[in-house]
Amino acid sequence: MQTTEQLAERMGIELVSLTLEEVVGRMPVAGNKQPFGLLHGGASAVLAETLGSTLSALHALPERFPVGLELACTHHRSATAGFVTGVARPLHVGRSTSTSEIVVTDEDGRRVCTAKLTCLHRDTKPRSA
Secondary structure, eight states: OOOTTOHHHHHTOEEEEEOSSOEEEEEESTTSBOTTSSBOHHHHHHHHHHHHHHHHHHHHTTTSEEEEEEEEEEEOSOOOSSEEEEEEEEEEEOSSEEEEEEEEEOTTSOEEEEEEEEEEEESSOOOOO
């Protein structure tokens, strides 16, 4: 997987642990805020899709290639400093799709966002732009 100049890198996302049961990552709030000084909801979505897609890749590769199909996020509270941590766990893993739940929490363990990502497992590798 290429990482140079990729969105996850620009957002400061770090993968902490990767297993078939869960993928854990974290992201700084600083640099990922909206104009009112709160963590941008889109930043939580990027973290969620990064972790959920990584989990799908662990299950699908190398035979199949996961691509995001649908992402739904519910934002529960704001974060203003420190890091947020996301944990992606599989809800369904099949041959053609997988669905993950991703829970994003602040440094005090409070839920910031709950997301659900469904990935399509393609037979062919997506072409680069």
